Amino acid sequence: MSHWIIAPVVLPAVLAAILTLAMRHHPPLQRVFSIAGVATVLVVAIGLTMQASSGAIEVYELGNWPAPFGIVLVLDRLSALMVLVTAVLALVVLLYAVGTGWDQRGNNFHALYQFQLMGIFGAFLTGDAFNLFVFFEVLLIASYGLMIHGGGRRRLKAGVQYVIYNLLGSTLFLFALGTLYAVTGTLNMADLAVRAAEIPVEDGALLRVGAVLLLLVFAIKAALLPLHFWLPETYAEAPAPVAALFAIMTKVGAYSILRMYTLVFGPDLGATADLIDQLLIYAALITLVVGMVGILGAKRLGRLAAFAAIGSMGTMLIALSGFRPETTAAALYYMIHSTLTGALLFLVVDLVRERRGPMGGAMQPGPRMAQHGMIAALFFGAAIAMAGMPPLSGFVGKLLILDAVRGMDEVWLIWAVILVTSLVAIVGFGQAGSAIFWKVAPETGEEPAPAPQPALPLVACFVMLGGIVALSVLAGPVMGYIEATAVQLHTPEGYIAAVLNGG
Amino acid sequence: MELLFASAIGLLTAGGLYLVLRLRSFPVIIGISLLSYAVNLFLFGTGRLVVDMPPVLQKGVETYTDPLPQALVLTAIVISFGMTAVVVMLALGSFLSSRDDSVNIGPETPPEQENEA
Numbered sequence: 001m002s003h004w005i006i007a008p009v010v011l012p013a014v015l016a017a018i019l020t021l022a023m024r025h026h027p028p029l030q031r032v033f034s035i036a037g038v039a040t041v042l043v044v045a046i047g048l049t050m051q052a053s054s055g056a057i058e059v060y061e062l063g064n065w066p067a068p069f070g071i072v073l074v075l076d077r078l079s080a081l082m083v084l085v086t087a088v089l090a091l092v093v094l095l096y097a098v099g100t101g102w103d104q105r106g107n108n109f110h111a112l113y114q115f116q117l118m119g120i121f122g123a124f125l126t127g128d129a130f131n132l133f134v135f136f137e138v139l140l141i142a143s144y145g146l147m148i149h150g151g152g153r154r155r156l157k158a159g160v161q162y163v164i165y166n167l168l169g170s171t172l173f174l175f176a177l178g179t180l181y182a183v184t185g186t187l188n189m190a191d192l193a194v195r196a197a198e199i200p201v202e203d204g205a206l207l208r209v210g211a212v213l214l215l216l217v218f219a220i221k222a223a224l225l226p227l228h229f230w231l232p233e234t235y236a237e238a239p240a241p242v243a244a245l246f247a248i249m250t251k252v253g254a255y256s257i258l259r260m261y262t263l264v265f266g267p268d269l270g271a272t273a274d275l276i277d278q279l280l281i282y283a284a285l286i287t288l289v290v291g292m293v294g295i296l297g298a299k300r301l302g303r304l305a306a307f308a309a310i311g312s313m314g315t316m317l318i319a320l321s322g323f324r325p326e327t328t329a330a331a332l333y334y335m336i337h338s339t340l341t342g343a344l345l346f347l348v349v350d351l352v353r354e355r356r357g358p359m360g361g362a363m364q365p366g367p368r369m370a371q372h373g374m375i376a377a378l379f380f381g382a383a384i385a386m387a388g389m390p391p392l393s394g395f396v397g398k399l400l401i402l403d404a405v406r407g408m409d410e411v412w413l414i415w416a417v418i419l420v421t422s423l424v425a426i427v428g429f430g431q432a433g434s435a436i437f438w439k440v441a442p443e444t445g446e447e448p449a450p451a452p453q454p455a456l457p458l459v460a461c462f463v464m465l466g467g468i469v470a471l472s473v474l475a476g477p478v479m480g481y482i483e484a485t486a487v488q489l490h491t492p493e494g495y496i497a498a499v500l501n502g503g
Numbered sequence: 504m505e506l507l508f509a510s511a512i513g514l515l516t517a518g519g520l521y522l523v524l525r526l527r528s529f530p531v532i533i534g535i536s537l538l539s540y541a542v543n544l545f546l547f548g549t550g551r552l553v554v555d556m557p558p559v560l561q562k563g564v565e566t567y568t569d570p571l572p573q574a575l576v577l578t579a580i581v582i583s584f585g586m587t588a589v590v591v592m593l594a595l596g597s598f599l600s601s602r603d604d605s606v607n608i609g610p611e612t613p614p615e616q617e618n619e620a
Contacts, residue, residue, distance in 0.1 A: 156597040157608045163590050174542040182549035
């Protein structure tokens with residue numbers, strides 16, 4: 001039993017405590033340790049991914065209690081992939097936060113950031129449904145602090161909404177877990193899968209209730225319509241690096257849907273067959289439409305980026321709702337793409353807002369910004385990737401999804417919606433880009449020279465863009481890993497055996 | 504007993520939901536507290552309701568009450584308590600900075616105020 005599995009959870013937890021207790025008044029030290037910590041986790045994540053790519057499922061029994069009595073952490077291909085994506089995102093975003101000085105606009109940014117990472121990694125690694133709830137709470141509590149980092153009237157208001165919405169979500173999560181426990185008498189995911197399969201179809205009413213309640217909870221996290229109301233205001237008002245990190249938070253919801261509805265309530269389970277995917281597909285289609293129309297209608301860049309995040313979640317969940325190996329693989333590729341692109345978009349939007357001063361993200365022509373051309377190029381890259389135009393990974397991802405859904409009943413509807421909304425997104429991004437970058441307000445003569453800007457934020461943005469390019473160029477090898485992941489997910493017998501037989 | 508227990512949960516949930524929908528921060532917080540009481544009771548009930556039974560499985564004990572929901576409830580109580588404290592602080596901060604306890608954010612501010620932080 002390798003102890004590395006728990007490192008992504010323990011390391012940020014310990015580091016966060018040290019950051020608050022020992023380095024409270026030493027911002028440079030905090031920065032160094034925080035970056036070093038995330039870099040270490042990234043190295044561990046690469047190691048874990050290499051370990052998982054062999055196809056073996058690694059089980060870590062906490063306190064050496066055998067499952068299903070103790071809590072287990074499980075490392076399979078999907079968990080390793082999610083941890084790796086999170087670690088990459090976290091490092092780049094942290095560099096951006098340090099480079100722009102966002103981390104010094106309030107207290108305890110780095111400690112909260114580490115706790116946030118701890119919660120996200122834990123949610124990806126755990127093999128116990130109640131433990132998933134606990135890690136959800138850990139990441140939420142940290143996100144409440146990060147969300148209002150820097151303060152401000154509007155941000156606090158948005159923060160209150162965000163907290164209330166998510167508290168209601170947590171309550172619903174507990175109701176769902178209680179229902180499942182009452183029916184099956186267990187909360188270990190692998191054990192749940194075994195017990196759920198033993199329940200006769202005609203007695204499955206409560207099981208169905210539990211499954212749908214759980215879907216609602218994950219839909220809140222994944223910002224699936226009609227439960228997306230928390231997202232636009234939260235993402236638009238949150239500090240930019242936090243909004244960029246939140247790009248992975250919606251994926252926690254999507255990951256949980258994928259995990260629970262392939263492992264426990266799989267397509268073959270009589271009680272919930274044809275229930276989950278039918279609910280999911282139409283909600284995802286509407287999510288995509290609303291997200292892309294939101295891009296077109298947004299009056300400020302922050303809201304534009306937020307609706308782009310909703311739209312890309314819709315695209316991803318359309319593919320996810322197929323619950324077949326090929327659609328799952330397409331969804332996973334799109335998930336990596338949408339995480340990187342969403343984060344990049346929020347960072348670029350912040351660069352624009354910081355440089356335009358009082359104009360902020362309003363879509364009106366303003367004076368030329370410092371490094372105008374470079375930022376315009378970054379926005380252009382992010383917009384192309386998000387809208388799904390060639391040559392970046394958005395195009396590859398949408399192509400994969402269009403190809404993978406061919407076996408589904410709703411194929412024409414899906415094709416029509418994805419293609420039309422892509423056009424809407426292109427128009428929306430084009431409008432925004434031309435308003436902000438193309439038309440420059442006439443010089444009034446007495447313009448002060450733009451203040452010199454630090455280089456690190458731009459470097460972070462270009463690294464993110466480089467990641468998107470790499471994802472497009474290396475689509476072949478990445479898909480190789482992902483297709484094996486999808487196959488592993490759709491044969492849950494291996495996972496169940498690994499957990500219940502003690503790894 | 505089951506009827507009493509179930510209707511208590513139902514009443515708490517209904518009251519909590521009603522208060523949450525009032526969209527003023529004080530009723531919303533009370534509503535969330537009521538909801539968390541309801542869910543705690545609900546979790547407690549998932550181990551089946553029995554009276555005067557030991558919560559452990561021992562030799563010679565035929566009927567016992569399920570100890571796991573009690574542990575789950577304990578976790579849920581701690582978390583919801585902490586969360587309530589967080590939301591109270593946030594709501595208070597929001598009220599003090601904007602002199603308004605409505606949960607709705609209201610119209611967009613003019614551009615010059617957006618980047619005040």
